[in-house]
Amino acid sequence: MKHYHAARAEIDAPGSPLATTFTEVLGVSIKTFASAPPHLRALWEMTSGFADKEYIIYEDERYTYAQIHEQVRKFAHYLLEQGVTTESRVALGMRNYPEWLVAYWATVSIGAAVVGLNAWWTSPEMEYALRDSTPQVLVVDDERLERFLSTSIEHSMKVVAVRSKQQLPDGAVSWSDTIAGVDPGKLPDVVIDTDSDATIFYTSGTTGFPKGAQLTNRGSVANIFNMMAMSASANLAEQKAIAAGDAQPSSKIPTNLPLAYMASTPLFHVTACNCVMHPATLLGAKLVLMYKWDPGRALELIEREKVTTFSGVPTMTREILLHPDWSKRDTSSVQSMGGGGSALQPDLVTKIADSLSTGQPSTGYGMTETCGIITSNAARWFIAKPESCGPIVPTLEAKLVDENGNDIAPSPEAIGVLCVKGAVVIKGYLNRPEANAETIKDGWLTTGDIARIDEDGFVYIVDRAKDMVIRGGENVYCSEVETAIYQHDAIAEAAVFGIPHERLGEEVAAVLVLRPGATLSQSELETFLTGTIAKHKIPTTVWFRDTAIPRNATGKFLKRELRKELIGQ
Numbered sequence: 271m272k273h274y275h276a277a278r279a280e281i282d283a284p285g286s287p288l289a290t291t292f293t294e295v296l297g298v299s300i301k302t303f304a305s306a307p308p309h310l311r312a313l314w315e316m317t318s319g320f321a322d323k324e325y326i327i328y329e330d331e332r333y334t335y336a337q338i339h340e341q342v343r344k345f346a347h348y349l350l351e352q353g354v355t356t357e358s359r360v361a362l363g364m365r366n367y368p369e370w371l372v373a374y375w376a377t378v379s380i381g382a383a384v385v386g387l388n389a390w391w392t393s394p395e396m397e398y399a400l401r402d403s404t405p406q407v408l409v410v411d412d413e414r415l416e417r418f419l420s421t422s423i424e425h426s427m428k429v430v431a432v433r434s435k436q437q438l439p440d441g442a443v444s445w446s447d448t449i450a451g452v453d454p455g456k457l458p459d460v461v462i463d464t465d466s467d468a469t470i471f472y473t474s475g476t477t478g479f480p481k482g483a484q485l486t487n488r489g490s491v492a493n494i495f496n497m498m499a500m501s502a503s504a505n506l507a508e509q510k511a512i513a514a515g516d517a518q519p520s521s522k523i524p525t526n527l528p529l530a531y532m533a534s535t536p537l538f539h540v541t542a543c544n545c546v547m548h549p550a551t552l553l554g555a556k557l558v559l560m561y562k563w564d565p566g567r568a569l570e571l572i573e574r575e576k577v578t579t580f581s582g583v584p585t586m587t588r589e590i591l592l593h594p595d596w597s598k599r600d601t602s603s604v605q606s607m608g609g610g611g612s613a614l615q616p617d618l619v620t621k622i623a624d625s626l627s628t629g630q631p632s633t634g635y636g637m638t639e640t641c642g643i644i645t646s647n648a649a650r651w652f653i654a655k656p657e658s659c660g661p662i663v664p665t666l667e668a669k670l671v672d673e674n675g676n677d678i679a680p681s682p683e684a685i686g687v688l689c690v691k692g693a694v695v696i697k698g699y700l701n702r703p704e705a706n707a708e709t710i711k712d713g714w715l716t717t718g719d720i721a722r723i724d725e726d727g728f729v730y731i732v733d734r735a736k737d738m739v740i741r742g743g744e745n746v747y748c749s750e751v752e753t754a755i756y757q758h759d760a761i762a763e764a765a766v767f768g769i770p771h772e773r774l775g776e777e778v779a780a781v782l783v784l785r786p787g788a789t790l791s792q793s794e795l796e797t798f799l800t801g802t803i804a805k806h807k808i809p810t811t812v813w814f815r816d817t818a819i820p821r822n823a824t825g826k827f828l829k830r831e832l833r834k835e836l837i838g839q
Contacts (some may be wrong), residue, residue: 273516273725274378274661275507282664283497286597286683288499289379290664295465295488295693298713301665302488302693303495307486309462310378313494313552314342320554323528327575328559333368334553338375339424342456344449344534345376350458352428354406356381356466358789361405361427363387363396363414364536366559369432369445370537370555371547378487381462382406384469385482385536389414390823397421399477402701403470409445412436464488468701471638472542478712482700483638485540492693493549493642496663497634500646508650515649523626524605529555534563534582534609536823540642541610544580544642546636562826565589569599576603583825584614585763591618591625591764592785601626606648608632615756616656623653635659635731639715640666641694657753666692668729669714669723685732686722689714720747737769737829739776746778746807755780758795760788763819765827769811771838780809781819781832 276700281288294772307313321336353812354360360377362384364370387396387410396417400408409430410418418429419439429442433674467486472480511517519611531550535542550557558575560567563582568590574698582588587607590596606629608614614622614633627715632648647660662668670678670686678686680691691713699707709716720732733747740746748766754762763783786791792812799808813836820828 272466273510273514275725276505278505278661278664279508281503288495288502288664296697298691300692300695300713301667302492303665306488306491306495308464309381309466309601310375310468310490311381311462312462313548314379315457317551317554323554324556325551326371326557326559327571328366328368330562331368336544338368338372338374338753340453341372341449342375342379342799343371343454344451346380346457347748347817348448349376349380349382349406351409352407354380354382356460356462358382359385359403359405359467360407360409361385361387361400361403361410361471363389363391363418364409364411364432365389365413365561366537366542367411367432368535368559369409371557373430374537374543376466379457381460381466383467383484384542385416385471386471386540388472388823389536391417393417393420395479399472399482400427402479402482415442459618460567462487463493465697467697471538471543473638480597481702481705483696484700485544485641486697487637489641489696490544490548491696492665493544493640496550496694497545497549497646501648501659501666502659504625504648504651517572520650521631522821524628525578525603525628527577527578527603529553529579530558530575530577531555531579531581532558532560532568532572532575532577532604534560534568534580534586534621535730535825539823540636541581541583541660542644545610545636546579548642550579565593565614566595567593569593569601572601572604573599578603579606580604581606581609584618585821585825585827587614587622588618588762596625602628602713606632606700608648608652609636610634610636610643615753616657617753619652619656619758635729637717637718639709640690641697642698644668644688644690644717647728651728655724655726656732657726658724660692660729661727662729663694665694666690668723670723671716675711675777677714680724682722685720685722686727688717688731690717690720691715737767739766739778741768741771741776741778741806742774744806751778751780751803751807753784753810754799754807755795757800757802758790760784763786763827765819765832766809767829767833769833777811778807779811779813780810781813781815781836783815783817783819 271336325335326333407428411432467484467492469485470482533542533546571820619631630649634643634646638644645660695715733749750768762785765781770775
């Protein structure tokens with residue numbers, strides 16, 4: 271740990287490319303990177319040097335950086351012709367098609383904001399987001415076009431249809447028409463404000479309609495630099511520890527292969543867009559996309575494309591490791607496996623470390639509201655502290671508060687709601703002043719996650735405040751119970767939540783999916799958990815499912831839908 275802290279200090283030293291500083295934004299002093307480019311367009315322009323390298327692999331389609339740059343230039347000029355300005359928004363609603371990335375880079379390169387539409391939304395949900403964000407242009411595939419046409423929105427916005435096989439409605443144009451013609455040779459000349467909106471991603475609300483989080487150019491660029499700084503610190507700390515004789519070199523020698531990232535989650539989510547696509551693009555890596563998530567197909571593509579970084583939610587990682595094709599496919603190229611979206615349970619950290627021949631586990635904890643990661647943990651440090659999501663990134667300050675919002679004195683034993691402040695915190699929620707006032711106070715964002723921070727500065731997420739079960743006055747953290755359950759070899763999936771109890775208020779319940787061929791009864795589970803977690807935390811109601819637990823578009827379990835399905839509330 272002393273080498274890690276020394277490395278962080280060296281990376282953040284004055285004169286370092288990744289040094290931080292304080293600046294004032296909207297009246298709040300925040301940490302940011304001193305030498306960060308001002309906006310996403312600047313980062314995109316840097317990638318022109320990768321012209322001949324492969325950029326996007328979508329199933330069996332292949333595109334170089336040069337090919338995508340040409341399409342971006344053409345679509346950027348098309349957007350200008352439609353009246354899109356730095357004050358405008360462009361909505362994207364489609365699967366992880368290459369066109370999503372082209373439209374994204376074209377939009378941010380002219381200073382407009384991308385509105386990421388959840389591809390799983392129904393027509394009413396899509397209608398809400400479109401009315402809320404008022405985009406100038408809507409770019410959709412056939413499935414999303416059908417849903418849009420079912421809304422009651424007057425079709426005043428320009429509609430661009432991607433990979434459409436149907437008769438287009440009046441006023442709509444095909445994607446191919448927007449990028450036809452002569453390459454303009456350069457992007458349009460625009461002036462982009464560092465603190466302008468780059469994207470609007472809608473958060474999955476627990477009640478009511480989702481909120482449109484306004485991610486700025488400053489925050490999006492800072493997130494990329496945070497990821498670079500965390501990776502550089504870990505690598506430098508490793509070198510320092512080995513040089514000092516305090517650690518042995520890893521027996522897992524990374525493969526010397528070109529970087530290839532697999533984006534297994536949807537691009538309309540901050541994980542795939544800001545934490546996978548952004549760094550992959552800046553590094554000149556190959557980005558591997560799929561039509562839809564399928565662990566068998568993912569393994570096939572990992573082998574074929576020699577994927578070096580796999581990033582997904584924990585359920586995806588489990589599915590890959592448990593898939594019968596895991597042992598049949600060559601996964602030796604993978605140097606990093608993990609991701610974010612929800613916590614990697616400690617048993618999964620060990621499984622990844624044991625399963626990869628040349629790679630190590632990694633994770634990032636973050637939120638849409640922080641443009642990406644808040645912490646990250648990987649390799650030697652992740653194995654040493656598998657229950658931790660890692661230390662806070664360079665451009666964030668952190669503190670814990672109690673249920674009344676009062677600061678809690680720092681201590682390794684202190685547990686409270688995690689709050690953060692810095693360059694990556696969103697500007698706010700679109701058209702939601704009440705939510706802004708509740709969530710962001712004097713620049714401090716309330717994450718809604720209950721956490722503790724150890725003596726080394728490593729963060730442990732205990733649970734979501736809203737997911738916590740209060741049983742007879744005792745707090746039961748669902749993530750802790752799930753972690754204990756996953757220790758059993760029979761478990762493939764586990765979701766823990768609270769159900770009403772007349773005397774205790776709430777009781778702990780669990781929904782379990784077993785691995786193929788495995789057997790387990792509730793009494794056997796109770797015996798297994800006894801001695802591992804306190805008796806009051808052991809689920810008293812257990813449902814076994816033969817099918818996978820329902821998830822949202824980003825792979826998170828839909829616990830509220832489960833609860834409603836099983837107990838009607």
